[in-house]
Amino acid sequence: MLLNRFEKALMNNPVRAAVQRHFEARRLYALGGPIRGGHALEVGCGRGVGTELVLERFGARSVDAFDLDPHMVELAGRRLARHGDRVRLWVGDAERIEAPDATYDAVFDFGIIHHVPAWPKALAEIHRVLKPGGRFYAEEVLAAFVLHPVVRRFFDHPEEDRFDHARFVAELGQAGFLLVDTRVLWGGFGWYVADRPS
Template structure:
């Protein structure tokens, strides 16, 4: 599902960017307890305004990054924010039907995107498919209680059926051959993790 206007405004706000840069990125980096792996070719799913692309380049040193989103406007915003760079490509695509070969990426990342996907299990299956053996999946996302509550239902357009919690997400990742290296969560609300494809 695409973002509604309220969520689009929130996601592209300076406050959200500051939170991503100053807090979320530091928490994500703590997942790399064995050091940051070599990332030659990365994929970000649901690139929004481009903050995740910047994280992959600046913090993880990704040589090339492909960013996908269902929303053409968000892709345009990310392109505009990053300027003309040779190392990033932006493509309109659905996580459940990724237009890439098996094992195409060293690293796939999603930052608060899966909770927008009605059939998130199919999304996980596709993510696992496009990661090369030994490659990594980095995520942080919102969970059932953060989505299926009166305030969230009033402000945002999220799928309300088939939502997940931290344990259910980790189980699905493992089922698709993505071994969880490290993860953490705020119970019921959100969590993050790093996986390696076996």
């Protein structure tokens, strides 16, 4: 689901970039370390800050990235142009990832799966495009936040079948992942590192 104007403004500013860089990605790195192998995917890349982090902090050689919103992909293209052919961008949907099976060494999700109506399908797609032995790094927003009355007033999220921590972990297992490590903050935010077994 596309962001409304309010959330888009919250995402596309330097404060959000700083939180993503100094808090969210740092915590994911502490749980999962650098990527093994060099080819990564970011689902829902927004304006491309996460893709930069995947290259610079997690050590990817190349990153493919997509977003449902063509405007976000355009912003990411401008931001990431200096990386040349190390980055490939497209408009796409996490429910149907346009990549062959077993393509990536790592997949990154910086807070997008809670925007996907059929989110278990997105987890299955991420598992499909990871190589055996590949790693999924996810930072997610949980039902306690998404369904909070104040949040519902200002943000547009799908509301059917949202996930809490236990459900997200259960669906990772259902999709075939092996959980490596996880953290939860205030019951509303979760960090997950999970492997596609070799």
